Amino acid sequence: MRFFHTLVFHFNIAAQCRHLGVPLWSCPPFLFLVFGIINIAAILSTYYLAQRYASPEVIILSVVLLSMFLLVVSFIIMRAFEQVVAARQKESARHREMLAIKDQFVFVAAHELRTPANAIKWALESLEIKKSPWIEKEKEVFDALSISSARLLDLVKDLLEVARIETGAITLHFETVSIESVLKELLSSLAAYAAKLNISIINNIHDDALQVFADKVRFKEILDNLIANAIKYNREKGTVFISAEREAGGVTLHIRDEGQGIATGDQVHIFEKFWRSVDAHKIEGTGLGLFIARQLVLSMHGKISFTTEQGIGTIFSVYLPSTHT
Known part of the structure; x- marks a missing residue:
């Protein structure tokens, strides 16, 4: 079934053009098809002229015109390929730029979170000294806050580490x-x-x-x-x-x-x-x-x-x- 879908996709030129993100007249698969049809028609026309007119001048003129026409079509196809490659390169550069912005945001956000997270941890540690006279409910709330604070610090630490790894900022000794x-x-x-x-x-x-x-x-x-x-x-x-x-x-x-x-x-x-x-x-x-x-x-x-x-x-x-x- 997967092979069948792949086969259909390769024969569906309109779908391929949409996938490449280019209009039909700039789409290489479509231009190759047109080029193939024109090439066959040109060869048949040349053969017909050669059969109908024995004059060498007519045959030479036909071959020259055919060659010029094929050069023009080849240039159009080459330009279409250049447009596709340029579009893909632009898309790739934009994608890399967005990833870099995302990594920078994560790094800055995690770095900024670390200070208040540590402040919460220190505040809880100072409160722990006075924990003994608390009632049971207060102790439960304190323990829950301590656990949540530890999780937050773990998350911040991991986010910073991931940001360093992905931006190549990590240094190994x-x-x-x-x-x-x-x-x-x-x-x-x-x-x-x-x-x-x-x-x-x-x-x-x-x-x-x-x-x-x-x-x-x-x-x-x-x-x-x-x-x-x-x-x-x-x-x-x-x-x-x-x-x-x-x-x-x-x-x-x-x-x-x-x-x-x-x-x-x-x-x-x-x-x-x-x-x-x-x-x-x-x-x-x-x-x-x-x-x-x-x-x-x-x-x-x-x-x-x-x-x-x-x-x-x-x-x-x-x-x-x-x-x-």
């Missing part, structure tokens, strides 16, 4: 990084979050010699996104398993959860910006974590992939080189 030391720092900060959701973390990396050549801050950010996701999307009382293995020229880390897995239809979208599955909407998140993780991995000459099984869980794997590439 490569060095030899110990995976074990980064995990030690990270897991201590994630311990409270995991305990709150009743999730256990088993870290099987205990070799300080296991190293990658990366930006330490960004590498930590990648692991933070992946481990936080493994905690967030795990089953109740589930476990997050962290392991690594040496490979040719680098190290591959595996972060496995015991969640429901990723649906087949969702897998192709998993690294898209702002994308979240229907099932995930009941879990808080920005839809930017995996997009950011993937972009950072690629910027450090690495690879990121995942395997998943419904009802069993998901494994995210990150490969990074252990030496300068």
Whole structure:
């Protein structure tokens, strides 16, 4: 059926002209058709004249006129192509300009949001000192405000990171990084979050010699996104398993959860910006974590992939080189 529709589209010259966004008389497919008809008619006319008039002068004149006519038609077709190319280039430039404006707006908006968001956080932290004499209802309101403030800060942080990535403003400082030391720092900060959701973390990396050549801050950010996701999307009382293995020229880390897995239809979208599955909407998140993780991995000459099984869980794997590439 799809082949049939494609075939019909190729024979539907009017539809092709609309798709190109040019009028019929400037549309290359239409002009090619006209050129073909004229070419056949001209050849038949020349043959007819050659048969009817044996005079060489008549035949030469016919060939000269035919050649001039074909040159004019070729020029018209060439101009039509130039118009189409120019229109597409203008459209592409406008699209790039709009994307640049959008990225700049997101960056400025997120940057401006960061100050009031931090102010709210500091105000809540100062109020927390006086929390003990509050009644239960006041404590509930305070806790809800604290959670919302943390979400706002996470969103602002992710938006700024995306803006830096897409505008090429992100700067990487490569060095030899110990995976074990980064995990030690990270897991201590994630311990409270995991305990709150009743999730256990088993870290099987205990070799300080296991190293990658990366930006330490960004590498930590990648692991933070992946481990936080493994905690967030795990089953109740589930476990997050962290392991690594040496490979040719680098190290591959595996972060496995015991969640429901990723649906087949969702897998192709998993690294898209702002994308979240229907099932995930009941879990808080920005839809930017995996997009950011993937972009950072690629910027450090690495690879990121995942395997998943419904009802069993998901494994995210990150490969990074252990030496300068």
